[in-house]
Amino acid sequence: MYRLIRDLLFLLPPEQAHYLTLTIASLLVKIGILRRKEELNRWVEVGGMRFPNRVGIGAGLDKNGEFLEVWRSIGAGFIEVGTVTPRPQEGNPKPRLFRLTKDYAILNRMGFNNKGAEYVYRRLAEFRDKGYDDFVVGVSIGKNKDTPNNLAHKDYEFLAEKMREVASFLVVNVSSPNTEGLRDLQAKESLKTILTSVKEKASEIPLWIKISPDEYRRVFEFLPELYQQGLFQFVVLTNTTVRKDILKHSREQAERYGRGGISGKPLFPMVLSIIKEFREKVSEEIPVVGVGGIFSCDDAKKMYQAGANLIEVFTGLVYKGNSLIEELVRCE
Numbered sequence: 001m002y003r004l005i006r007d008l009l010f011l012l013p014p015e016q017a018h019y020l021t022l023t024i025a026s027l028l029v030k031i032g033i034l035r036r037k038e039e040l041n042r043w044v045e046v047g048g049m050r051f052p053n054r055v056g057i058g059a060g061l062d063k064n065g066e067f068l069e070v071w072r073s074i075g076a077g078f079i080e081v082g083t084v085t086p087r088p089q090e091g092n093p094k095p096r097l098f099r100l101t102k103d104y105a106i107l108n109r110m111g112f113n114n115k116g117a118e119y120v121y122r123r124l125a126e127f128r129d130k131g132y133d134d135f136v137v138g139v140s141i142g143k144n145k146d147t148p149n150n151l152a153h154k155d156y157e158f159l160a161e162k163m164r165e166v167a168s169f170l171v172v173n174v175s176s177p178n179t180e181g182l183r184d185l186q187a188k189e190s191l192k193t194i195l196t197s198v199k200e201k202a203s204e205i206p207l208w209i210k211i212s213p214d215e216y217r218r219v220f221e222f223l224p225e226l227y228q229q230g231l232f233q234f235v236v237l238t239n240t241t242v243r244k245d246i247l248k249h250s251r252e253q254a255e256r257y258g259r260g261g262i263s264g265k266p267l268f269p270m271v272l273s274i275i276k277e278f279r280e281k282v283s284e285e286i287p288v289v290g291v292g293g294i295f296s297c298d299d300a301k302k303m304y305q306a307g308a309n310l311i312e313v314f315t316g317l318v319y320k321g322n323s324l325i326e327e328l329v330r331c332e
């Protein structure tokens with residue numbers, strides 16, 4: 001069924017298809033057709049946090065926290081809303097999102113388009129007031145494009161203070177390839193400054209860090225130290241890659257589309273080996289959230305075997321539809 005709907009949706013530009021799908025899904029939730037199944041609650045405890053199940057929604061699918069009922073209804077256990085910046089921003093000029101269907105991949109250079117902290121705070125407060133206890137909402141935080149890197153910690157600090165009331169965890173995103181210079185914040189001193197600022201404002205909230213698959217090794221060198229200092233609690237592996245050579249069938253197409261991060265199936269082997277390396281060489285203890293190219297139960301099992309405690313999906317949902325969540329939750 002989703003195959004047919006997908007073929008129709010894929011006739012639309014990707015961003016329109018995205019909003020149309022989620023708007024329709026929201027309606028289905030409102031009239032009670034789309035409802036969370038009780039049996040998808042399989043409570044787990046990871047790093048001192050409790051999750052209804054191990055399957056989450058990756059950052060970027062719901063930048064403004066407008067579709068939380070949908071994610072909960074299709075059975076996900078948690079979400080990273082955002083990435084949110086202090087002030088609203090438009091992101092890069094369109095088109096900035098491209099399907100690479102032959103590779104089951106996506107190229108994006110969205111550039112943190114979002115409605116800003118105040119708007120997202122209100123959406124999350126509304127959802128919190130509904131009183132559900134079976135869906136965990138976290139917020140991915142990032143800096144505004146025009147904030148220079150030496151002041152970036154101020155943006156993260158502001159967001160931590162704003163979101164602490166409505167977020168169950170915060171994710172420090174310093175790994176998107178689509179904000180110039182952002183990934184430089186993965187350097188030890190910059191990251192330490194950001195984490196310290198965030199912890200000062202929201203010490204009670206677990207902090208996650210999301211890493212780039214292109215620059216992970218230098219970060220791995222100092223992560224255990226920051227973890228021991230209590231500056232973060234989970235690591236998310238990984239964000240998108242800028243390496244177009246991982247594409248088997250659509251590399252030329254991707255070159256034509258221009259710069260951006262690649263997600264989806266081709267990212268899977270990369271992320272898997274990064275998680276294995278993390279477990280073998282960096283830490284057996286730090287909780288890992290695995291994300292990148294998960295399209296099936298078999299993929300999820302490989303992620304857990306490699307050492308992930310939780311998983312997240314994004315591109316798999318675009319290609320396979322909402323039934324992917326249920327498939328992944330039922331697969332242990």
Ligand SMILES: Cc1cc2nc3c(=O)[nH]c(=O)nc-3n(C[C@H](O)[C@H](O)[C@H](O)COP(=O)(O)O)c2cc1C
Binds near residue numbers: 058112262313
């Ligand atoms: C269109 C798009 C927008 C994204 N936006 C964000 C974002 O705002 N923040 C972030 O941390 N990751 C973002 N990501 C990365 C995803 O959360 C995820 O790490 C990556 O896509 C790999 O997972 P996947 O292969 O399941 O898509 C985005 C990905 C896509 C495709």
